[in-house]
Amino acid sequence: MRALQYRTVGSAPELVDIPTPVPGPGEVLLRVTAAGVCHSDQFIMDLPEEQYIYGLPLTLGHEGAGTVESWGAGVTGLQVGDSMLVYGPWGCGRCYTCAQGHENYCEVAAAQGIAPPGLGAPGAMAEFILVDDPRHLVPLGDLDPVASVSLTDAGLTPYHAIKQSLPKLVPGSTAVVIGVGGLGHVGVQILQALSAATIIAIDTSEQKRALALDVGADHVLAPGEEAEAQIRTLTGGKGATAVFDFVGAPVTTGFASRVVAIGGDIAIVGVGVGTVDVGFFSTPWDAQARAPYWGSRAELMEVVELARVGKIHVEYEQFSLSDGPTAYERLRAGTLRGRAVIVPEGATS
Structure with missing residues (x-):
């Protein structure tokens, strides 16, 4: 599959071909329908080598939407083609804050090597994304994934x-x-x-x-x-x-x-x-x-409902996966109106 990756500290992201991931036990594979571009991406790509901790190569994209393609053993309740948003701040799911639904404040994520997609784990700027657990999926229903993907962070x-x-x-x-x-x-x-x-x-x-x-x-x-x-x-x-x-x-x-x-x-x-x-x-x-950080999965559901009833929307400009590097150039230049959203060629909602 094709993916937009940060591969060398200090360099621009590159479009590359990498193997399509295969979901293991408990995992879900999504066919990506949209991925959002964020200043956080630019922040980590501007870090000097001695401060960069996110691993290389890194498939970018912590705002992701896609349709369910397949899943591993133990996953239930999904159907192929279900349209989903990816809840980004992955936690352990078991500590005290996770038990309250605040995986964004997981107490042990760093110690256990758990990282968000696009910020340590492979992200959504690819044709497919592997999601570690179905609890990190929020149903999108009939909302347009391109217009809605940035709700996962920008919302x-x-x-x-x-x-x-x-x-x-x-x-x-x-x-x-x-x-x-x-x-x-x-x-x-x-x-x-x-x-x-x-x-x-x-x-x-x-x-x-x-x-x-x-x-x-x-x-x-x-x-x-x-x-x-x-x-x-x-x-x-x-x-x-x-x-x-x-x-x-x-x-x-x-x-x-x-x-x-x-x-x-x-x-x-x-x-x-x-x-x-x-x-x-x-x-x-x-x-x-x-200094608040991201939000809970329940809050993402609330944000989706605000969008569903027309109370909020994300202004965005659409780019193809091939034009992903251009989207980051526009982000750095400050010429985007709202958010940049990257859509893999051939993706359908």
Whole structure:
């Protein structure tokens, strides 16, 4: 089968031919119908050799959708052709956090060598993907896999981050979204669907600020000192009830610290190297900062239902598997509208 792989540290991903995997006991093989491109992929491919821990060659793609092709011994309840999304943050399924459904916070995954597809295990940017357990599949039903595949991260990750702050996002509250890219533009929609908050979106790109307005933001701002003053004006001097930073760079986490309100939340969702200093003289009273990671399988089901009823959608541009390297070039250049989705030639939904 053909696959898009990261093969050499510091080099661009390459399209190669590799053997089609055969499912062993408990495993499921999907024929890939779509795979999403993510900044996390670019982040790991930008790591220097001494920091790179994901194995080579690595088939990319932690956002995956496909139809059931076959399965190994012990798997029941599936039919060939079932359309599925792949739940990405694989855990052991047995530890305390996994027992609560939060495999994204599995206590032993790293120690046991369990890695997400595309982030250690072979990912979905191929004609087939091997899924380690049927519990990591979420039925897609009649939703279009190309339009829906990025719900597995670009939908799930902001949903998980926002859901934790919903008790504070009451009428009169304000939510600030920093970065209106692949995750941020879905975050705006989730805030609109689930909360009564006024939504302020911030991005350096005029096109992405326009996208934010298209998907439901109440106000859009370019970053900088004027934006800080404008947020204070829009909130009557109080600041933001919750700030969702989908960039995670030092400049954005610093901005978040300066605009958050007393008792407010800061969620650093982006995979930059920015941090937030929480302390007596660095943040408002009782402000909280957290770094949420991905989301639970149950939350992915909830995200799919939001999409099914038309409350959220992912803006995307489609690329063939052969054009996968071009998709990553566009990602780095910042010229994508929403998400890039890669579809193997000949794939059908």
